[in-house]
Amino acid sequence: MTEKPILIVGAGISGLSVARLLGKHGVTCIVFEQSTPDKSQGYAITVRDWAFEPLLSEIGGIPVKDFQKGVAVDRELGGTGWVDLTFRDNGTGETLFNPEQSRTNNKASLFRANRGVLRDWLGDGVDIRYGHKLKAVKGRPGNVKAVFENNDEVEGSMLIAADGVHSSVRQFLLPHVHVQTPPVILFHGKRRMTVSEWRELWITHIGESTIGAGVGDDFNTFVTVANATNDGSIDLDWTYSRTRAGEGDPLWMPDRGEIMKAPQHLLKEIRSKDLVPPFSTLVNADDIKKSKVYNWRIWALQVQRKELDKAAESGVVFIGDAVHAMPIFGGEGGNHAMLDAVELGAIITKGKTDLSDIEVAEIVRNFYDGAYQRGQGAVKRCLQRFSQFHQPISGWKKVAEMATKREAGSGDREGN
Numbered sequence: 202m203t204e205k206p207i208l209i210v211g212a213g214i215s216g217l218s219v220a221r222l223l224g225k226h227g228v229t230c231i232v233f234e235q236s237t238p239d240k241s242q243g244y245a246i247t248v249r250d251w252a253f254e255p256l257l258s259e260i261g262g263i264p265v266k267d268f269q270k271g272v273a274v275d276r277e278l279g280g281t282g283w284v285d286l287t288f289r290d291n292g293t294g295e296t297l298f299n300p301e302q303s304r305t306n307n308k309a310s311l312f313r314a315n316r317g318v319l320r321d322w323l324g325d326g327v328d329i330r331y332g333h334k335l336k337a338v339k340g341r342p343g344n345v346k347a348v349f350e351n352n353d354e355v356e357g358s359m360l361i362a363a364d365g366v367h368s369s370v371r372q373f374l375l376p377h378v379h380v381q382t383p384p385v386i387l388f389h390g391k392r393r394m395t396v397s398e399w400r401e402l403w404i405t406h407i408g409e410s411t412i413g414a415g416v417g418d419d420f421n422t423f424v425t426v427a428n429a430t431n432d433g434s435i436d437l438d439w440t441y442s443r444t445r446a447g448e449g450d451p452l453w454m455p456d457r458g459e460i461m462k463a464p465q466h467l468l469k470e471i472r473s474k475d476l477v478p479p480f481s482t483l484v485n486a487d488d489i490k491k492s493k494v495y496n497w498r499i500w501a502l503q504v505q506r507k508e509l510d511k512a513a514e515s516g517v518v519f520i521g522d523a524v525h526a527m528p529i530f531g532g533e534g535g536n537h538a539m540l541d542a543v544e545l546g547a548i549i550t551k552g553k554t555d556l557s558d559i560e561v562a563e564i565v566r567n568f569y570d571g572a573y574q575r576g577q578g579a580v581k582r583c584l585q586r587f588s589q590f591h592q593p594i595s596g597w598k599k600v601a602e603m604a605t606k607r608e609a610g611s612g613d614r615e616g617n
């Protein structure tokens with residue numbers, strides 16, 4: 202028997218969720234994070250009820266409204282991160298269809314949270330050791346040793362690898378598992394304006410929603426509120442994306458750094474598009490030229506169960522993007538990260554806090570028996586959805602027609 206803490210590598214959504222939950226149940230755990238506390242991950246993500254409700258329940262029955270007040274992108278303006286995902290033609294403003302409703306039975310089924318703020322919220326009361334970049338894992342279930350680049354070595358009963366898509370733990374234990382890079386170009390940028398400027402630009406076109414989804418002829422423009430503060434300013438994000446156009450695509454730059462001066466080809470391409478507001482204002486070449494842009498890569502990660510079972514022999518369990526990274530357009534990765542934490546936490550806290558080698562092996566096996574298919578299924582689904590995400594505007598119009606027919610059909614059925 203051991204009385205060692207559970208070691209969690211990575212203070213992202215998955216690592217902090219599981220740490221918060223374990224702490225709530227009196228299980229000692231330590232989170233090790235490579236970066237410093239000030240590192241910002243301040244973009245917006247869509248969080249969903251099937252993930253946040255079980256998490257809120259497990260960490261102490263926190264009401265959804267309090268969670269929204271704590272993490273919604275527009276919380277400081279009194280907002281709740283309201284989402285209307287209606288897809289609009291970014292060349293005419295015409296509304297096409299809404300792939301999902303944001304409110305069912307009078308409750309929020311999804312809303313926009315600021316990822317950095319969500320991490321701070323989750324990390325409340327958690328023992329986080331910053332500046333700890335993991336470089337090696339040794340040992341076996343019940344007796345694991347994490348070795349860090351700053352030469353710290355810490356022993357624990359098991360290690361939860363929550364260190365994201367480029368997981369060091371995975372690279373160390375399963376070096377032949379590689380991430381895929383689907384062929385998409387995605388540029389992202391930021392824009393700050395006053396709240397009144399934003400309202401003027403936004404409300405007539407997008408309404409109260411904190412995200413505006415614009416689709417065009419084989420390219421998309423999404424605009425979103427990243428964070429609003431009560432000092433009267435608001436940070437907005439824009440993305441411009443399309444499928445990679447063959448081998449010689451000048452905007453396919455997987456080896457370039459993430460932050461760069463806007464490439465001339467990007468500016469030229471954006472200028473060639475005929476956008477309507479608010480897309481024309483935010484995805485605007487003249488403004489983009491003046492600041493840096495992010496060349497965002499899209500990742501996908503699928504791992505075979507037998508590989509995970511092999512890593513489990515070292516007392517390691519993977520959660521979040523470290524085991525199932527999915528293209529961001531599906532809007533699911535962070536939610537599966539939370540759900541992994543809930544499911545793993547529930548299995549750990551069911552037993553004793555002193556974990557023997559056999560108990561650790563059983564915990565890991567039980568966790569994967571439940572969560573593995575869900576996570577890997579989501580990667581597959583997001584990859585499929587992703588392949589239809591950029592299409593000619595005629596294709597989007599057909600999708601819209603089909604959605605209208607479906608709605609009319611379900612209305613008829615309900616009427617009968």
Ligand SMILES: Cc1cc2nc3c(=O)[nH]c(=O)nc-3n(C[C@H](O)[C@H](O)[C@H](O)COP(=O)(O)OP(=O)(O)OC[C@H]3O[C@@H](n4cnc5c(N)ncnc54)[C@H](O)[C@@H]3O)c2cc1C
Nearest residue numbers: 211213214215235247335365369521522532533534535536
């Ligand atoms: C632009 C964008 C938009 C997105 N939109 C959505 C959305 O709308 N909805 C949604 O559900 N998901 C969305 N996602 C995905 C979501 O953000 C991720 O799925 C989620 O953050 C994964 O959480 P994680 O804890 O597994 O990994 P991460 O958040 O990546 O956290 C991993 C942590 O581990 C640390 N780390 C890495 N290596 C080491 C090491 N060697 N030692 C110590 N620490 C280490 C990292 O610094 C990091 O803090 C989006 C992602 C992006 C990039």
